[in-house]
Amino acid sequence: MTYSISEVAKELNLTVYALRYYDKEGLMPFVERTPSGTRLFKDSDIDALKIIQCLKSTGMPIKDIKGFIEWCSEGDSTLQQRYDMFLERKAAVEAQLAELNKTMALINHKCDYYMTALNAGTENIHKNDKIGNF
Amino acid sequence: MTYSISEVAKELNLTVYALRYYDKEGLMPFVERTPSGTRLFKDSDIDALKIIQCLKSTGMPIKDIKGFIEWCSEGDSTLQQRYDMFLERKAAVEAQLAELNKTMALINHKCDYYMTALNAGTENIHKNDKIGNF
DNA sequence: ATAATCCCTATAGTTAACTCTAGGTCAAGT
DNA sequence: ACTTGACCTAGAGTTAACTATAGGGATTAT
Missing domain, CATH: 1.20.5 (Single alpha-helices involved in coiled-coils or other helix-helix interfaces)
Structure with a gap:
């Protein structure tokens, strides 16, 4: 099951602009694209975005969240x-x-x-x- | 007993810049001045600033806090x-x-x-x- | 009396996190 | 074929709340 950016925006109660901004800032390197460039969100992507929202609500700036996302893709060493x-x-x-x-x-x-x-x-x-x- | 702006800043854990900014935004119309223009804070002014800090920490924007301060000086009708x-x-x-x-x-x-x-x-x-x- | 240190105003600059616009691509319906 | 609507990027604009700078006055210490 995959979702469009506007479906995800509605589900998580944020704007399409904000989601693209997060992507640009490196918070969503895992989101895949169609051959023509449209983002396709998986359920696991939405779960990750919920964690991102959680970290944001602790007052963590986006740059630091990006660091965490990078650690995640570096595997068990982090x-x-x-x-x-x-x-x-x-x-x-x-x-x-x-x-x-x-x-x-x-x-x-x-x-x-x-x-x-x-x-x-x-x-x-x-x-x-x-x-x-x- | 009166206090200088830097004393108040230290006491309330904010900067002199921030205090002057609050004043400029109309949050401190009650603070008096020496003939040469230096602000003199009374104990009651510090108390009011604590309320301002409290309102700020509820997420209230400075413009709305200003509205409250105005109500305060309008007396019992508000x-x-x-x-x-x-x-x-x-x-x-x-x-x-x-x-x-x-x-x-x-x-x-x-x-x-x-x-x-x-x-x-x-x-x-x-x-x-x-x-x-x- | 002069240097240091505090105060002042006005105004410009900063930062984060969006938010919007312009200009364009693409897939589906008629 | 063509219109509609959702998607895209790049980049400009916005907002709040400071933060800093420039230029100047007043008070205190030597």
Whole structure:
């Protein structure tokens, strides 16, 4: 089973432009072509693109993802590098989660702050808060 | 107690350039100046900057944050808008957390995958995985 | 009083990740 | 045969959020 670039774009929720950009940047050296040059995506290509999206969502830049893709095609000699990379990504995501949770706490505090102010009809209700407005 | 721009930059872990950029974009209309034009930051200004950083970390663009700052200086008539905005930000952060948790699950799976492969000395150990390599 | 160090503005440059346009090929339908 | 619509490449344009530079003023240390 193969898919056209627009089918893949729809499936992965990104644009045809973005997919061609990824290809140009070396993220998809494995995608085959028809004799006339049209890309033919296999299921395994879509799986790989999902990993690429995952790495992107950890905040990894495209150039670094390209490095990973290159390691993949170099075979077992790069297993250690790839493992280390995923450990690093795991740490990065953990840091992001910690950060986001802090953000969430502050946002929740502000929701409370404005709910109280709305009920009182004025922000002045918080003027004497020990903890401060922020 | 007041602080110079470089003191604030150090405290909030951002650059002097960034702070001046925020000011230029209208995020800090409340910061006062000496007669010769040097910015003097108060503690409350630093608190406000922390909120700005919080909003930024929810993915809110600077132009929208500026809108919030404007609401703040318009007083109690904008309490509802500000409350709604924070509810929206809360939803955005919840979505980001859900997304990051999905990412984390995939990363963890990959960590396992590479750990097993490293122990076996080859990625071929996964060739017959039901779930697939990705 | 002069050098160093901080501050300022205005404006130009940078970077990543697309996004779009122009100009062209190709396969299918009528 | 010809139109339609999806595909292609090369390359220009976009956007956000800084980042840096140039040129100049004010304050502090020697």
